[in-house]
Amino acid sequence: xxxxxxxxxxxxxxxxxxxxxxxxxxxxxxxxxxxxxxxxxxxxxxxxxxxxxxxxxxxxxxxxxxxxxxxxxxxxxxxxxxxxxxxxxxxxxxxxxxxxxxxxxxxxxxxxxxxxxxxxxxxxxxxxxxxxxxxxxxxxxxxxxxxxxxxxxxxxxxxxxxxxxxxxxxxxxxxxxxxxxxxxxxxxxxxxxxxxxxxxxxxxxxxxxxxxxxxxxxxxxxxxxxxxxxxxxxx
Amino acid sequence: xxxxxxxxxxxxxxxxxxxxxxxxxxxxxxxxxxxxxxxxxxxxxxxxxxxxxxxxxxxxxxxxxxxxxxxxxxxxxxxxxxxxxxxxxxxxxxxxxxxxxxxxxxxxxxxxxxxxxxxxxxxxxxxxxxxxxxxxxxxxxxxxxxxxxxxxxxxxxxxxxxxxxxxxxxxxxxxxxxxxxxxxxxxxxxxxxxxxxxxxxxxxxxxxxxxxxxxxxxxxxxxxxxxxxxxxxxxxxxxxxxxxxxxxxxxxxxxxxxxxxxxxxxxxxxxxxxxxxxxxxxxxxxxxxxxxxxxxxxxxxxxxxxxxxxxxxxxxxxxxxxxxxxxxxxxxxxxxxxxxxxxxxxxxxxxxxxxxxxxxxxxxxxxxxxxxxxxxxxxxxxxxxxxxxxxxxxxxxxxxxxxxxxxxxxxxxxxxxxxxxxxxxxxxxxxxxxxxxxxxxxxxxxxxxxxxxxxxxxxxxxxxxxxxxxxxxxxxxxxxxxxxxxxxxxxxxxxxxxxxxxxxxxxxxxxxxxxxxxxxxxxxxxxxxxxxxxxxxxxxxxxxxxxxxxxxxxxxxxxxxxxxxxxxxxxxxxxxxxxxxxxxxxxxxxxxxxxxxxxxxxxxx
Numbered sequence: 109x110x111x112x113x114x115x116x117x118x119x120x121x122x123x124x125x126x127x128x129x130x131x132x133x134x135x136x137x138x139x140x141x142x143x144x145x146x147x148x149x150x151x152x153x154x155x156x157x158x159x160x161x162x163x164x165x166x167x168x169x170x171x172x173x174x175x176x177x178x179x180x181x182x183x184x185x186x187x188x189x190x191x192x193x194x195x196x197x198x199x200x201x202x203x204x205x206x207x208x209x210x211x212x213x214x215x216x217x218x219x220x221x222x223x224x225x226x227x228x229x230x231x232x233x234x235x236x237x238x239x240x241x242x243x244x245x246x247x248x249x250x251x252x253x254x255x256x257x258x259x260x261x262x263x264x265x266x267x268x269x270x271x272x273x274x275x276x277x278x279x280x281x282x283x284x285x286x287x288x289x290x291x292x293x294x295x296x297x298x299x300x301x302x303x304x305x306x307x308x309x310x311x312x313x314x315x316x317x318x319x320x321x322x323x324x325x326x327x328x329x330x331x332x333x334x335x336x337x338x339x340x341x342x343x
Numbered sequence: 344x345x346x347x348x349x350x351x352x353x354x355x356x357x358x359x360x361x362x363x364x365x366x367x368x369x370x371x372x373x374x375x376x377x378x379x380x381x382x383x384x385x386x387x388x389x390x391x392x393x394x395x396x397x398x399x400x401x402x403x404x405x406x407x408x409x410x411x412x413x414x415x416x417x418x419x420x421x422x423x424x425x426x427x428x429x430x431x432x433x434x435x436x437x438x439x440x441x442x443x444x445x446x447x448x449x450x451x452x453x454x455x456x457x458x459x460x461x462x463x464x465x466x467x468x469x470x471x472x473x474x475x476x477x478x479x480x481x482x483x484x485x486x487x488x489x490x491x492x493x494x495x496x497x498x499x500x501x502x503x504x505x506x507x508x509x510x511x512x513x514x515x516x517x518x519x520x521x522x523x524x525x526x527x528x529x530x531x532x533x534x535x536x537x538x539x540x541x542x543x544x545x546x547x548x549x550x551x552x553x554x555x556x557x558x559x560x561x562x563x564x565x566x567x568x569x570x571x572x573x574x575x576x577x578x579x580x581x582x583x584x585x586x587x588x589x590x591x592x593x594x595x596x597x598x599x600x601x602x603x604x605x606x607x608x609x610x611x612x613x614x615x616x617x618x619x620x621x622x623x624x625x626x627x628x629x630x631x632x633x634x635x636x637x638x639x640x641x642x643x644x645x646x647x648x649x650x651x652x653x654x655x656x657x658x659x660x661x662x663x664x665x666x667x668x669x670x671x672x673x674x675x676x677x678x679x680x681x682x683x684x685x686x687x688x689x690x691x692x693x694x695x696x697x698x699x700x701x702x703x704x705x706x707x708x709x710x711x712x713x714x715x716x717x718x719x720x721x722x723x724x725x726x727x728x729x730x731x732x733x734x735x736x737x738x739x740x741x742x743x744x745x746x747x748x749x750x751x752x753x754x755x756x757x758x759x760x761x762x763x764x765x766x767x768x769x770x771x772x773x774x775x776x777x778x779x780x781x782x783x784x785x786x787x788x789x790x791x792x793x794x795x796x797x798x799x800x801x802x803x804x805x806x807x808x809x810x811x812x813x814x815x816x817x818x819x820x821x822x823x824x825x826x827x828x829x830x831x832x833x834x835x836x837x838x839x840x841x842x843x844x845x846x847x848x849x850x851x852x853x854x855x856x857x858x859x860x861x862x863x864x865x866x867x868x869x870x871x872x873x874x875x876x877x878x879x880x881x882x883x884x885x886x887x888x889x890x891x892x893x894x895x896x897x898x899x900x901x902x903x904x905x906x907x908x909x910x911x912x913x914x915x916x917x918x919x920x921x922x923x924x925x926x927x928x929x930x931x932x933x934x935x936x937x938x939x940x941x942x943x944x945x946x947x948x
Contacts, residue, residue, distance in 0.1 A: 170935045170942065199947070204579070278918075282889060326578035326923050326947065328884065 152181030156272025160200030400492030480540025567598030580946030784894030
C-alpha cells in the first residue's frame with residue numbers, strides 16, 4: 109500500500125513538473141520611452157504632479173495610456189510593449205498640441221516634445237523677513253490672444269523638492285492664493301506684477317517654494333516657476 | 344437462483360430506465376418562460392416588467408454613485424450618496440470620488456424592453472388592444488428612463504431600438520454612437536409616446552402617463568442646460584467635434600420650452616403635500632406618508648422580499664438606532680442657503696445660549712424638517728451635539744477659529760465617557776474626530792428618516808419607506824427654472840412661491856436664476872439631484888474647486904453654564920475638486936474592447 113502511494117506521488121510529481129513547460133512566445137514589456145517636454149521659451153516645461161502627461165495610443169489597441177511628466181519636465185516609462193504608438197503631450201498648461209506623432213517605441217527610444225506654455229513666470233525673487241516670505245514675479249504670456257482666463261496665482265510650499273499642485277502644505281500654499289479671474293489681455297501691468305506673502309513659516313526649517321499661475325483651460329492647469337530653497341533661520 | 348433473480352431485476356431496471364429515458368428530451372425547457380407564456384396574460388407581462396422596473400436606474404437610497412444600483416449584500420451603506428461629494432453633506436468619500444461613475448452600460452435591460460416592444464403587438468388577440476397600448480406606453484417610458492441614465496453620463500450613446508440578433512454579422516452588432524442631441528431627442532420622443540399611450544392611473548411603483556411627462560420635464564431641462572452651458576464650458580476633443588458630446592447652443596430655447604410645457608401639463612393632476620397644518624411635521628411627513636398627492640413615481644421596498652433599505656440605520660447615530668452607523672452629515676454650507684444662523688453677536692463674540700435647541704428658533708420649517716439640529720429629538724433621545732468644553736471663553740468667534748488647535752483653550756475628548764469636572768465633554772451624538780460614525784459637522788440628516796420607528800427596529804435593511812423618484816415639488820422647480828431661462832419671471836415666481844408657502848418660508852416678491860437654483864437645492868437636498876444639477880449647469884468645476892466645507896460646532900462654556908456655536912471646517916477638512924473632463928464620464932473600457940466603434944471616447948479619456 110505504501111509503495112502504491114509513493115509510486116503515485118512520483119508519477120504526480122513528474123506530471124506536475126513536466127506540465128506548463130511552454131514558454132510565452134511574446135516579448136515582455138521591455139521597450140522604453142523617455143525624453144523631455146521642452147518649453148518654446150527655452151529649457152524644460154516646469155510641471156507638477158497630476159498635470160502634464162504624455163498620452164500614448166498603441167496602434168491597433170483601443171485604450172490609451174499615459175506617462176506622467178516628472179517635476180523637471182522629463183518623462184520615462186521602461187515597461188512598454190514594443191510597437192508603434194501615437195504620442196502627444198496633454199493635460200498641462202500649454203497651447204494644445206493637435207497633431208499626434210507616430211513613434212516606433214523599442215528599447216531606449218528617446219523623443220523630445222516642444223510646447224508653448226500659456227504663461228511664463230519671470231523675474232522671480234524671494235526675500236525672507238523673520239518668518240514671512242515675500243515672493244515677487246512677473247506674469248508673461250508668449251501668446252496673449254485667445255489665452256484661457258487666468259484664475260489665480262499662488263505660492264506652493266513644501267518640505268521636499270517635490271513641490272507643486274498636489275504636493276504642498278495647504279496652510280502655506282492654497283490659503284495664500286490670490287484670485288485674478290481676468291483675461292490676460294485685460295490685466296494691467298500692476299496685475300501682471302505679483303507680490304505674494306507667506307507668513308508664519310516655521311523657524312529652523314528648510315522649505316522648497318515655487319509659484320504657479322492657474323488658468324481655466326480644460327484641465328484648470330497651472331504654469332509653474334522654478335523651485336527655490338528657503339532656509340528659515342532659528343529665531 | 345438468488346443471483347439470477349438479482350440479474351433479472353438489474354436487467355429489467357436498466358431496460359426500463361433506458362426505454363423511458365429518452366422520451367421527453369424534446370420538450371420546451373421548464374425553467375425558462377417562453378414568449379407564449381409571458382404574453383398569454385397581463386400577469387405574465389407584469390412578471391417580465393418587474394425585472395425591468397427592478398433594474399431601472401433610479402438613484403434611490405441604495406444607489407452608490409461609484410458602484411451602481413445596489414441589491415443584496417452591502418446594499419446597506421446608504422451613506423455613500425452623491426450628496427457627500429457636492430457639499431450638501433460630507434461623507435465617507437475622500438474627495439470627488441464618484442466622477443468616474445461605475446461603467447453603467449444597461450444594454451441588457453434595454454434589450455428586455457426592446458423585446459417587449461417588438462413582441463407586444465403580436466399578442467393583441469390575447470391581451471386586447473387597449474392593454475397592449477398601455478403596456479407599450481409603459482415600455483417606451485422605461486426605455487427612455489434607461490437611455491436617460493446613459494445620456495446624462497456619457498452624452499451620445501448607440502440608440503438600439505430593436506432586439507439585436509446575436510447571430511447577425513459583427514459589423515451590424517457593433518453599433519456606432521449617436522450624437523448627443525439625437526440621444527436626448529430620442530428620450531424626449533419616447534416619453535411623449537409614454538404620455539400618449541399610458542393610462543392616467545397606475546399601481547404604486549408603476550408609471551402612469553404623468554410619470555412620463557414629469558420625467559420629460561427633467562430630461563428636457565438637462566438637454567437645454569447642456570446646450571446652453573455646455574457650449575461655453577467644455578473640454579475639446581474628437582468626440583465633441585463629431586457631436587457625440589455637446590449640443591449646439593441655439594437649441595437651448597427649444598428644450599427649455601419643452602421642459603416648461605411638460606411641467607405645466609401636470610398642473611391640476613398633482614399637488615404639493617399639505618395635509619398637516621404644522622409646517623415642520625408636514626414637510627417631514629411628505630417623505631413618509633403614503634398616498635401623498637405629490638408623489639408621481641415611487642420605488643417601494645419590502646423586508647419580506649429582501650429589498651428593504653437602511654436609511655434610518657445609516658443617517659442617525661448609533662445612539663438612536665439598534666445597529667450600524669452613520670457616515671454622512673449635512674454641512675453648514677447647505678444650512679446657510681437658508682440664511683446665516685444667528686450665532687454671533689454684532690461685536691463678533693459668539694452668542695451665549697441657555698439651551699442648544701434655542702438655535703432652532705425662528706428657522707424655516709423646511710430647514711428644520713430637512714436637517715436635525717443640535718437640541719432636536721428623535722425616538723425620545725436628544726441630539727446632544729457638543730464638540731467640547733471651554734472652561735471659559737473670551738474674544739471673538741473668528742479669532743478663536745483662526746487659532747491653531749493646540750493654542751485653543753478648549754477641552755476635547757476621545758470618547759463620551761470622559762468627563763470634565765463631572766460633565767460629559769463630547770455629546771453621545773458627537774462631534775468626534777476619532778472616526779466618522781458621529782457627525783463631523785454638528786448636523787444630521789432628517790429628510791426621509793422615519794421618526795415613528797421604535798429604536799429597536801431601526802436596523803440594517805429594515806426600512807421600507809418608498810423613494811419618491813418624481814414628485815410635484817421637483818416639477819414646480821423644473822417649471823420655474825425653465826420659465827426663468829425663457830424670461831417668464833411671473834410664472835417662475837408663482838411656482839417658487841407655491842413651494843415656499845408649503846415650506847413655511849417668507850415669500851419672494853421678485854425672482855432671478857440664482858434664487859430659483861437655490862430653491863432647488865433647498866427643496867431637493869439629499870435627493871441625489873444636486874450632483875447632476877451641478878453637472879448640467881456646468882458649475883461643478885467652479886463650486887468644487889479645491890472646496891472645503893464647514894460645520895457648526897457646539898461648545899459648552901463651563902464658567903458661564905452656556906452654549907456657544909462656532910463655524911469651523913468640518914472635522915476631516917477634506918478637499919473636493921471636480922475636473923472639467925468629469926462633465927462626461929468615459930465610455931467603459933470593456934465596452935470599447937467589445938465594440939471599437941464606440942470611439943472616439945469622450946474628451947480627455
